[in-house]
Amino acid sequence: MSQVSTLLDLFVSFARVTLFGFGGGPSMIPLVRSEVIEVRGWLTPETFLDAFAFGNALPGPIVTKLAMYVGHHVAGWPGAVAALLGATLPTLALMLLVLRIVIRAKNNQALQSAITGIRPIVVALLLLVAWDFAPNALGGVGQFGTNWPRWVIAAVSLYLTVRHDVHPVLLIIAGAGVGIVFGLAA
């Protein structure tokens, strides 16, 4: 019984975090932190930071990684699954519901006009995502002297992806290789 209620707690906690987290996974980290450390006391601040730092070195969505880590820490593999489902299913259900409504109304002239206005915003949001990511990836402009190899990687990758349609996975592997060979983090 207590096992079941623990699993339920995990599901509810991560459902709560994602349902109240707007703006994508990374913006939810503070919510995950307070839920896991302060509300539930599942992890110590040190363990959480370690898990977060380690999770950042792994690929994939950060919130679901943390969810599975915390879930497993608290209740083994069933806990990992409960936390993962809590982190993903409720917001996915909401998304499916909203898109069903949008698609039903797809031939509606007003909706079409609205979508015409939204598309340029999507381009702007993608530019924004790149912009927000830039300090982390390229460093500040003032550090160009030491960080110029990163700018070169970005420029070459951009050329290859736009002009030659090189597959992103190849570019990512190449970037990792270049980073290791040239000791970029140093």
Place this chain on the structure above:
Amino acid sequence: MNSEPDEVEPIDENATDQIADDAQAPRRPAGSERTDPKLSPRSPGYGRRLWRLFLAFVRVGSFGFGGGPSMIPLVRIEAVKTNRWLSDEEFMEIYAVASSLPGPISTNMAGYFGWRVAGLAGSLAALFGLTLPSGIAIVLLGGLYQATKDSSLVQDALAGVRPVVIALLLGVAIAFAPKALASLRGATGRALRVTLVVAAFLVAAFTPVHPALLIVAGAAVGLGLRRAW
């Protein structure tokens, strides 16, 4: 081995808007004129499609370093280019909805794409494909944290990958721009939309306005300028 029906017609950038402009156009589901239709569990090839969905999102979840943003270009490659499940236009609309709603953007998009091409099982296949590899990895390898913390190898590799992610994101924006700005009538309309892109970017980058509000504002501009377009 690749026996998936591949009847995708060359992408006509104006197709969606032409449908919108033509009041007599018959009702049909969005994007059906050029992307694969949804398969039901009884359709031939359904099991294969689930497997392909799972693998596609395993690839996304295994190479998307750097959190949510890094996965957007990978999701697009899989859904639009490699598998042609969706058009770029549909991708943009779904991205707009995912950015406006709560929850992790990449898992919501994966779950929706899975649903869109193969129903509930497809949704779960995509969702688990995206989340399980790294989720299992963090549990199994979590004990190695102290070892990797001091490993300059991991840090060097990540330092090399991050600039690539920037380039990939810009690449998606560049690929979308002509489609987002396509159905304009005349130079005025085009100027309006370029202005919208620039203005939205500046507001989002330099003020604390939430992206969802920008999407609402874009919709309002679209409605308000309906006659101009």
